Amino acid sequence: MSDTSFIPRVFSGIQPSGGLTLGNYLGAIKRFVSMQDEDYETVYCMVDLHAITVWQDPKALMHNTRELAAGFIASGISPEKSILINQSQVPEHAQLGWIFNCVARMGWMQRMTQFKDKAGKNAQNASLGLFGYPALMAADILVYHATHVPVGEDQKQHLELTRDIATKFNHDFGVDFFPITEPVIEGAATRVMSLRDGSKKMSKSDPSDASRINMTDDADTIAKKIRKAKTDPDALPSEAKGLEDRPEARNLVNIYATLADISVDQVLAEHGGAQFGTFKPALADLAVAKLSPISAEMARLMDDVSEIDKVLARGAEQAREITAPILKKTYEIVGMVGS
């Protein structure tokens, strides 16, 4: 449990390493939006320093960062209710990241499955940043003393590492300074799968565009991708148990449930017994109805990026009111002269 003396504060981020996907929206952003109306201070971040752990074209990175900010705002994150930032404008993230590089152990980092997945067979050629990025992620969270972090299932291991780093820092220096953060991994869409392969996560960087729904896809493209989504030949079951060994069917039902804000049982009560020839058009209609207003608003916001830049600059100022004192105190605890 996190220490009750910490202000309930939410931090989470998304990498501008490509366009936003339906996986990011359902697994993370929808939850970000609902948490800003609960009893938390909320800080949401475009983690551009994480994105460059693999090569990013500089112009594309700028575009993707602003488009991601547009996606946050268009999805309902209000700059009046939440602090919206890009990571590189708040230097305390990287500064605390260095301290945590010196707290985290090599053995801990070597166990991170995402590094193994992303570095692939050629780990020797991966950037040092890709290997160390979970320590920076811990800093992103703890530089706000964040108590809760809403994420998709794939980030669970990184949040365990964040807790390990906070615990070790507190123990090494004999303090109770960093909170032990709670992950918030909830709902039917904590792991939205590829539309082409039910065993793989839907991902921005999947080489196949047909594997994902991008938040900027138009209605025809969304409908076409859902129509072509891989499925099995059976009809939908009438109970969730019947989806157990059917990853593609389960994925489409989970997407439907989360988009419609209903349970999987409710989806199956309505569509159990239907063939995919009937269910896919219903899902496509729902996806278009929910996503089109968001993509239209994203396009409008991207017409004049100066507004987005202003929101991010103001967010950075607000963020630094929280992060600067926490970094200063960290330096004092560690023993840095002049802090």
Ligand code: AQP
């Ligand atoms: N498929 C997904 N289902 C549910 N949640 C997901 N998230 C990402 N994909 C899914 C959640 O979105 C948040 C931001 O993730 P990220 O972009 O910072 O990193 P990622 O998890 O590595 O996402 P991608 O799309 O796979 O990016 P690339 O291709 O660049 O690696 C996180 O909360 C994540 O759980």
